[in-house]
Amino acid sequence: MCTGMPSGRSVRAPPPSPLDRGRPGRRHRRDVGLRGTDAPPLGGAEPGGGGGDATDGASDPDVSAPSDATVRCGGGVYDPDAFADAPSVSELPDGPAGAVDDAGDPAFDPTDDWRVMLVTEDRVELLRELDEPSDLGEGDVRTHELRVLERITGATNVPDGTWMLTAAGPCTPRVELGGELGEADLTLATAPARDARTLDLFVHERACASGQTAEGRVELVGLEETAEEIRLEIGVRGLDGAQTCPSNPPTPYTVELSEPLGDREVVDASVVPARPLLVGTRPDAG
Secondary structure, eight states: OOOOOOTTBOOOOOOOOOOBSSOTTSOBOOOOOSOOTTOOOTTSSOSTTOOOSOOSTTOOTTOOOOTTOOEEETTEEEOHHHHHHSOBGGGSOHHHHTOBOTTSSBSSOTTSOOEEEEEOSSEEEEEEEEEEEEEOSTTOEEEEEEEEEEEEOSBSSSOTTEEEEEEEEEEOOEEOOOTTEEOEEEEESSOOOTTOSEEEEEEEEOSOOTTOOOTTTEEEEEEEEOSSEEEEEEEEEOOSSOOOOSOOOOEEEEEEOSSOOTTOEEEETTBSSOEEOOBOOOTTOO
């Protein structure tokens, strides 16, 4: 929940920009939670007294994860099953429904398929699936957009109670890996042959790491070999202490298979929905 701005300070809502960590030339934004201790249950009776009915806009059957999993998108955490069932913005109360950005324009387009993931007295969080994914390279493909609306108090340049856009940007739903493991983007180092019994990957740590590789810190959380797919879940143990945020170089990593790859597809199962891995850039490439 937003606790308000200190008295005497002005407030300036940032324009939409990517919610990033450890990426060069992109602003590092604070984390935003898709669930708070005072938040109503996602897909439950609130907001507006409704919200339990699923709609067609975000109910893609591929958007799934294990039933006991939680998913992070843009820094916050939610139940992946709740996204399809979450209320639409048409059920928002008048205050956040009329939120504006720093220029005074509407904070969101109500004709887009926004889902209300959190409602409190002072904060609303909206999530939608992008019409077209945003491919930022090195396996970083953003499929959703998050917008955070907050009720401002104690500012000098807007009236108390004004609802404003305070954070925005694309994100990707990712399964929480647990423990102290951070997120990573994955690419194939080379296209594997059908008779390959190993997969050579590049692991791109998303957290700030002062430009270091993740050598010795990469962990294979999950490896599932089916008749159709090789499903990988890989995380990175973060570095201790404060880190700067230049670009992190990709880290070579090899996964051993129990039998030859054959025609099976290699997918990153730590994102929701799981997506195929593409061949990435070599660390020494210009």
